[in-house]
Amino acid sequence: EGMKFLCRAAADGAMLAWDVGLGKTSAALLSAQALIEGGSPPVVVVVCPAVVKGVWEAEARKWCGHFFEVFVAYGTKNVGLPRAAVEAHERHRPLLVVINYDVAHAWYDQLPPDVGVLVLDEVHYLLNERSRRSVATKLIAAQAIHRIALSATPMTTRPRDLWNPIDTISPERFGKGPWKFLHRYADAHKETIA
Secondary structure, X not given: XXXXXXXXXXXXXXXEOOOOOOOHHHHHHHHXXXXXXXXXXXXXXXXXXXXXXHHHHHHHHHHHOOOOEEEEOOOOOOOOOOHHHHHHHHXXXXXXXXXXXXXXXXXXXXXXXXXXXXXXXXXXXXXXXXXXXXXXXXXXXXXXXXXXXXXXXXXOOOHHHHHHHHHHHOOOOXXXXXXXXXXXXXXXXXXXXX
């Protein structure tokens, strides 16, 4: 059911907020594969916390290693896809690139321009729309045809926490800036003091 939802809704931005251990990673990977098999451009970018990059690499190899050429990006200096990844992409083998939020600013312009699927793991890392990680991730999201967000805790303390993650996967869904969202879902109001 989760895969059906992601495949159906990812073009408009989809968030899968299952509890820990229910299979968000495998659902996202298999959905990305299905979207590419359905005609989406053959590049998947996974942006996640640094501590789970190895998990994403292992799960990608486990669930769809036969399908994707998997590359894990490290660091912020001398960045660029290795020759093997570029050659695989040129041979039309789908490419899956795993980067972490804190280096996204160094990698967003090194990714192939034809990003078919973007997966944002632990999307609550994007609460602050002005942070460097949020700005860089939005640049990657703007290139992607399909956008998937994953988190067991998408709203950490208040409805405001959801605005930037939602705006990243579904730009301007609630208008420009957070005001309409906050007014509708967080009972925001303006007070003029003379």
